[in-house]
Amino acid sequence: MGANEANESVFDVYRDRVDRPLVRLFRSYGRPEIAWFGLGMAANVVARVASLLPPLVLGVAIDAVFVASDPFTLPVVPDAWLPTTQSSQFQLSAALIFGAFLTTAVFTWIYGIAANVFAHRVMHAVRTDSFERMQRLDMPFFDDKQTGEVMSVLNNDASNLEVFLDDALQNSARLGVMVLGIAALLFYLNAQLAVVTLIAVPAMVLFTLWFMRVVEPIYVAQRASVGDLNTRLENSLGGIQLVKTATTEDYETERVRRASYEYFEQTMQVIKLNYVYRPGMELLAGVSFAATYVVGGVWLFSDAPGPFTGELTVGTFVTFLLMTQRFVTPLAEVSNIIDQYENAKASSERVFGLMDIPVRISDAPGAVELTDPEGRVEYDHVDFAYPENALKAAQQEISGERVLHDIDFVAEPGDTVALVGPTGAGKSTLLKLLLRLYEVDRGEVRVDGHDVRELTLSSLRGAIGYVGQDAYLFDGTVSENIRYGDFDAGDERIEEAARAAEAHEFIRDLPEGYDTRIGERGVKLSGGQQQRLSIARTVLQDPEILILDEATSDVDTETERLIQESLDRLTKERTTFAIAHRLSTVKDADTILVIEDGRITERGTHEGLLDAGGTYATLWGVQAGEVETGSG
Numbered sequence: 001m002g003a004n005e006a007n008e009s010v011f012d013v014y015r016d017r018v019d020r021p022l023v024r025l026f027r028s029y030g031r032p033e034i035a036w037f038g039l040g041m042a043a044n045v046v047a048r049v050a051s052l053l054p055p056l057v058l059g060v061a062i063d064a065v066f067v068a069s070d071p072f073t074l075p076v077v078p079d080a081w082l083p084t085t086q087s088s089q090f091q092l093s094a095a096l097i098f099g100a101f102l103t104t105a106v107f108t109w110i111y112g113i114a115a116n117v118f119a120h121r122v123m124h125a126v127r128t129d130s131f132e133r134m135q136r137l138d139m140p141f142f143d144d145k146q147t148g149e150v151m152s153v154l155n156n157d158a159s160n161l162e163v164f165l166d167d168a169l170q171n172s173a174r175l176g177v178m179v180l181g182i183a184a185l186l187f188y189l190n191a192q193l194a195v196v197t198l199i200a201v202p203a204m205v206l207f208t209l210w211f212m213r214v215v216e217p218i219y220v221a222q223r224a225s226v227g228d229l230n231t232r233l234e235n236s237l238g239g240i241q242l243v244k245t246a247t248t249e250d251y252e253t254e255r256v257r258r259a260s261y262e263y264f265e266q267t268m269q270v271i272k273l274n275y276v277y278r279p280g281m282e283l284l285a286g287v288s289f290a291a292t293y294v295v296g297g298v299w300l301f302s303d304a305p306g307p308f309t310g311e312l313t314v315g316t317f318v319t320f321l322l323m324t325q326r327f328v329t330p331l332a333e334v335s336n337i338i339d340q341y342e343n344a345k346a347s348s349e350r351v352f353g354l355m356d357i358p359v360r361i362s363d364a365p366g367a368v369e370l371t372d373p374e375g376r377v378e379y380d381h382v383d384f385a386y387p388e389n390a391l392k393a394a395q396q397e398i399s400g401e402r403v404l405h406d407i408d409f410v411a412e413p414g415d416t417v418a419l420v421g422p423t424g425a426g427k428s429t430l431l432k433l434l435l436r437l438y439e440v441d442r443g444e445v446r447v448d449g450h451d452v453r454e455l456t457l458s459s460l461r462g463a464i465g466y467v468g469q470d471a472y473l474f475d476g477t478v479s480e481n482i483r484y485g486d487f488d489a490g491d492e493r494i495e496e497a498a499r500a501a502e503a504h505e506f507i508r509d510l511p512e513g514y515d516t517r518i519g520e521r522g523v524k525l526s527g528g529q530q531q532r533l534s535i536a537r538t539v540l541q542d543p544e545i546l547i548l549d550e551a552t553s554d555v556d557t558e559t560e561r562l563i564q565e566s567l568d569r570l571t572k573e574r575t576t577f578a579i580a581h582r583l584s585t586v587k588d589a590d591t592i593l594v595i596e597d598g599r600i601t602e603r604g605t606h607e608g609l610l611d612a613g614g615t616y617a618t619l620w621g622v623q624a625g626e627v628e629t630g631s632g
């Protein structure tokens, strides 16, 4: 696949179509958790407002208690409620300051919990939903090997959203409360001096805007290079066997080193800028402090300077000076907030883009259950082409080259149909249509007279057992692996199935028998053992229809004999389709279909086809010869 096609992946297309992703995130997933969100926001506001009280109370106490120049008054609170003696005023102010700190602490705690519960619950729902959606995507999606990208959606994008929902939202609320709260308070205390103190705020805002403009492209580059780095790592580790056998470790290390260095450079640039920004903000706050100090100081010891009028008290002066320090942190968060917002927007676009990829193969409206299947299978003039890629598949465009032409045959219940023919002829493809992993382009595949498209997927696939070359085993115990798909099966049934699959003996010899854990993908079992476990799984499933994609595998003759015996037992009484390499399957099959270039070119029984003297006879001659030389 060329780079251009990779750029136009099904992901990109559906991601670009996502409209207002964050709004959608809140609508679809935020709503059920709205109470937590509200609680978090409310607690956040209370905590921030309370944190403004101590400087205010201190100013009032200075004027009323220490300098004793003014009466004890507080905003909002009626004077009649306040104490009149200095000592009780002092006690009240001390209690208020302590109470404010306590309130800030308690409500910060509440807000922290609520905001996190909100963020993580939302993300839990998003993750579960997108996974469940992703599993149902059509096969072409997985053929395009885009699982790496899906992993990154489920991991990275989910954490980006978590950070945004938790941090960024709360920080922006805090920013609003602090800036508005402080401004309101200062204007209430002394509107004229407030103008002086707040004069630095527009400068801070401008400075922040400048910083964002400079840092944004670097953030974008940084995100891209971390993406490259991850892709690099994933590719190198994914192909570890090739890397080892080709001894390209140094080459891979160099590639990773280069990707990592690029990321390092971008990160350093961001860090360097951050180290200009933060002290710059502190400096501006310092300017505000100095201006307030000079103007307020002159005002205090001589008289209202220049254009200023009225009176300034020492307490108000102190409150003002303390407040200048409160701007820096919330404002300095602005650039983080914006960055997290951009990240979250991109991430939620990816999440919803994934969820929006249309699924073609799903239960049709009014789909019927396949009950008590007999196992009669008909292919009625079937044509099929693989979609060129996942994008075309999603858009239902059929543009690939035709792989199957006019496939037409019937398998009666209990029949064995052997498919023979060269590699790439279309044998596996033909059987994938029976499982409805792909949709036919023309004609019909029927099971017990029902078009597979009219059956529910679960009842159709439940009636079909598949034993493939690549016996996939999950990380778990032996019995868990046999039970997979029939989770209620008891231990006796598991053992019975294992016996039928000729697997019981070797399982018994494992360190912990049926409770032995097998590693991811069953790496600790031999190929033959893995295959027998997968046969046991199918025996337990007890399907009416069986698909055998026979291994040409490298197992020894004894294992081969065991597998053969278990398969013979399995295929009895079931409609069986075998992509056959073993001569015995072919010979005893009720029907042999020779597939060449996507067409059935010969059909019949072993004897019939030998007599006909076509391709089959030739193939048979070659294979029989091989077996003779092999055993002789």
Ligand code: ADP
Residues within 6 Å of the ligand: 143, 386, 403, 421, 422, 423, 424, 425, 426, 427, 428, 429, 430
């Ligand atoms: P066989 O089982 O006879 O070896 P297959 O059914 O696997 O043949 O393949 C038939 C043709 O379809 C081949 O040309 C192969 O390249 C193509 N093909 C197989 N699987 C896919 C797929 N998932 N996507 C696109 N083309 C495929």
